[in-house]
Amino acid sequence: MTVDKASSKEELIAEIKRLKKEKNAVIMAHYYQQGDIQDVADYIGDSLALAQIAAGIEEPVIVLCGVHFMGETAKILCPDKTVLVPDESAGCSLADSCDADEFAAFIKEHPGHTVVSYVNTTARVKALTDIVVTSGNARKIIESLPEDEKIIFGPDRNLGNYINSVTGRNMVLWDGACHVHEKFSLEKIIEIKKEHPEALLLVHPECKKPLQLIADKIGSTAVLLKFAKESDAKEFIVATESGILHEMQKQCPGKVFIPAPSTDSTCGCNDCSFMKLNTLEKLRNCLRDGRPEVIVDEVLAIEARKPIERMLELSK
Numbered sequence: 001m002t003v004d005k006a007s008s009k010e011e012l013i014a015e016i017k018r019l020k021k022e023k024n025a026v027i028m029a030h031y032y033q034q035g036d037i038q039d040v041a042d043y044i045g046d047s048l049a050l051a052q053i054a055a056g057i058e059e060p061v062i063v064l065c066g067v068h069f070m071g072e073t074a075k076i077l078c079p080d081k082t083v084l085v086p087d088e089s090a091g092c093s094l095a096d097s098c099d100a101d102e103f104a105a106f107i108k109e110h111p112g113h114t115v116v117s118y119v120n121t122t123a124r125v126k127a128l129t130d131i132v133v134t135s136g137n138a139r140k141i142i143e144s145l146p147e148d149e150k151i152i153f154g155p156d157r158n159l160g161n162y163i164n165s166v167t168g169r170n171m172v173l174w175d176g177a178c179h180v181h182e183k184f185s186l187e188k189i190i191e192i193k194k195e196h197p198e199a200l201l202l203v204h205p206e207c208k209k210p211l212q213l214i215a216d217k218i219g220s221t222a223v224l225l226k227f228a229k230e231s232d233a234k235e236f237i238v239a240t241e242s243g244i245l246h247e248m249q250k251q252c253p254g255k256v257f258i259p260a261p262s263t264d265s266t267c268g269c270n271d272c273s274f275m276k277l278n279t280l281e282k283l284r285n286c287l288r289d290g291r292p293e294v295i296v297d298e299v300l301a302i303e304a305r306k307p308i309e310r311m312l313e314l315s316k
Contacts, residue, residue: 009036012280016040019287025061025084027283028053030070031221032243032275037065037283044247046221047073047119048134048315054078055312063286064294065278067092071294072123076301076308086282088292090274092120094206097176098155100124106152110172113150116142117307120178121155123296127303132311135205136220138163141314142171158182162205162212180272181206183262184239186214192237192258199235199258202227207239215239228252241272 007015017040020027028050029041038044043053047070054062054074061082064071067090075083098117103125107115117129118138126132133141142163145151153160154174158181164171184207193199202224203215212218217227221244228236228248238245239260248257262270286292296304 007281007284009280012284013040016280016284016287019284020063023061023287023290024059025063025287026057026059027063027065028074030066030243030275031225031247032241032272033065033278034243034276035246036280037278038243038246040280040283041065046134046136048136048220049222050074051077051119051134051308052312052315057081063283065283066090067095067272067274068294069095069120069122072296072304073119073126073308075294075296076123076126076305079296079298079301082290083294084286084290085292085294086278086286088294090277092274093179094118094120094156094176095122095125098122098125098174100128103154103174104128106154106174110150110152113152113172114145115152115154116171117154118156118159119308119311123300123304125155126307127300129304129307130310131314132307134220134311135159136222137311137315138205139166141311142167142169144314156206158208159205161209162218178206180241180262180270181239182208183264184208184211184260184270185263186210188261188263189237189239190214192260196235196237196258198233199237199256200231200233201237201260202239204240211239224248225251228255228257241275242270243272243275 027041028043029038055077063084064074071085115130119134151171153171155176157173160173200216203211203218235256237258242259245257
């Protein structure tokens with residue numbers, strides 16, 4: 001058993017870079033990761049970008065710094081590669097809100113429906129799905145389907161309601177939600193707006209409708225980042241997981257980004273505890289030890305891959 005010695009941040013980063021080269025690995029990180037991990041990654045992005053990148057990776061080892069379903073997605077798309085995650089207990093409250101057996105029963109209750117599932121789901125749920133979507137392409141994909149098509153959408157009810165509202169559809173929604181985006185405080189955000197009257201409010205579509213109604217821009221992390229870069233505004237209140245502020249600040253150094261607080265926040269931010277389980281030390285360890293490795297049953301992976309590939313095709 002390897003005994004770890006305390007290492008400085010600089011030593012960890014140097015060792016990560018050495019191990020990455022030695023193992024011929026590529027590091028991918030979601031925007032919600034800690035800034036230190038984003039800075040050492042080869043690629044950063046939202047769920048759509050990471051899926052698109054994973055599909056074209058040439059290196060034999062992928063380290064996915066995010067949550068477990070992201071590692072599963074990478075493994076499904078790259079079955080011949082080794083996919084590692086720094087902490088296998090980094091789960092997702094939204095994925096956990098949609099049990100595969102219960103979702104299968106829900107589908108049986110609504111025969112004749114096309115099943116559209118958010119990427120924030122387990123491989124078992126994806127295998128029950130016709131098309132996978134992300135917050136960045138959900139509207140485009142739903143609008144590509146015939147107007148009279150009957151659709152089940154899961155698991156995020158807030159994203160589903162938003163897509164219904166902007167497309168005029170009447171999708172049947174699974175009752176799931178993300179614990180981070182559910183907890184943003186409308187009252188506290190209104191108070192911040194009073195203190196920063198020129199600030200624009202950026203809102204992820206996983207947030208509740210009252211927040212969406214007062215938003216200046218609704219979109220995925222990548223969409224919100226692009227909007228912030230192109231906007232003439234100098235201040236922004238950001239209602240999504242606070243990790244995105246790291247890249248926003250890097251790309252927009254002259255602008256101010258204020259994390260939207262949650263109902264139970266005392267620190268003025270709203271973090272995903274699962275995303276923040278990943279650390280530089282755990283990243284170093286997984287590169288060094290080759291574990292935790294993401295394993296997906298081969299038969300399950302074949303079924304789960306079909307709706308992901310359909311998403312990638314429709315996203316072109």
